[in-house]
Amino acid sequence: MTVIDRKSSGGLAVDENVINFFTIFLAIIGFVFLIAKVVSFVRLIFSLFIFPALPLRSFGPRSSWAIVTGASDGIGKEFSLQLAQRGFNILLVSRTESKLHSLASEIQSKCTRSNATKILAMDFASNKDDDYAKLKALVDSLDIAILINNVGQSHDIPVPFxxxxxxxxxxxxxINCMGTLRVTQIVAPGMVQRKRGLILTMGSFGGLMPTPLLATYSGSKAFLQQWSTALGAELAPFGVAVELVQSYLVVSAMSKIRKPSWMAPSARGFVKAVLGRIGRTGGAQGWGWTSTPYWTHAMMQWFLATFAGLSNTTVVNVNKTMHEGIRARALRKMEREKNWGKKFS
Structure with a gap:
């Protein structure tokens, strides 16, 4: 009986050693995971608030130009104004010629520096070769330092595919895909030849997170994410910087948000953050040639990517429920307006 007890005791000691080993091993794994997340969060903070951005003048001298597509309203208008205030000449490209003339006059009156402006009215939805030929004729005569691929369109309201x-x-x-590709293909060769330039393309969280009821828009922005990353790798050896800018909600005609909030900044505040963080990833850690520069958007992206997964089924379903609610409210509003019109017709 004593011998059996010793064998049992010895067996128990071995089991305890194994348990202790695995406990320590799991603790180490958990500690390493925690440290990695802490380091990642510290990198996020430094990228957003501490590390310096690339100076815009590194992409071209004072006589150089910036092209802004979708320039006449919202984010595009702010890019035009803020780049002009930093001394760049501006080529404004958008659909409505009267708005372009108005913006060109505003740049001349607001900017203390003597900026030259040119305008080109073109409807990107039409995808006309003649429009792109006119753009190429303008571009070939200019030293283009910066291209802002801002033109874009979403659905009028959330809608099932x-x-x-x-x-x-x-x-x-x-607009979102062909327009961006064709403009970039016109502008990029000159940048490659001069061995400098910045190609900045507006992305969207809709391209990061599959977005039910905005399926076509979501897919177009996901395309831009992959295309921009591939383009960045191609052009890096020639000194041309490529950056896809991710954003959540911004006050604009497209988002239909009218009042800024901590999660939906004004176009001015958003563009200021973008131009002040060129070359920094912000919340887009692990995404090549991508930046999420506005701090609340960056925090949201980091949290979702770290703890949920941007394509997680739960995240997608929450997104779906949110857009179903937006669609229902929009349809009710349209019905009220329709009934109101009938009442007074």
């Missing part, structure tokens, strides 16, 4: 009109699908793809 099966109910999305053919025209809306075509317009979104032509």
């Amino acid at each position: 099966t109910q999305t009109s053919r025209k809306e699908m075509k317009d979104i793809i032509n």
